[in-house]
Amino acid sequence: MPDHALLLVSSMLVVVMAHLSCADGAVGTGKSKISAVFMFGDSIVDPGNNNNRLTEARANFPPYGQDFPGGKATGRFSNGRVPGDMLGCLLQLK
Structure with missing residues (x-):
């Protein structure tokens, strides 16, 4: 069971980081969409x-x-x- 939880958390982290890295260049421009x-x-x-x-x-x-x-x-x-x-x-x- 702990292996499944670790896999789930790791997968969620990858998805969130991928989403943040595709923020249309908004980071650092003062026009953050977040x-x-x-x-x-x-x-x-x-x-x-x-x-x-x-x-x-x-x-x-x-x-x-x-x-x-x-x-x-x-x-x-x-x-x-x-x-x-x-x-x-x-x-x-x-």
Whole structure:
């Protein structure tokens, strides 16, 4: 069963990457046709925005956010960018 799941995920990744590579040259021209990025994965793509969930794990208090303007905690476990943020900048999304 795990082999089938790996094959399915790999196939989906190939299809998505092929679709993104055929974006009519929109990447980098300021005329991006892509309006959002959905990232699936583990903690490397999860900034930890869970302020609206019933959970013990929170990041809306110091020292989280100490590197942001004003030092205000935003609820993110990461003070830096996660891969989804970098991809959004590359695709020139808001």
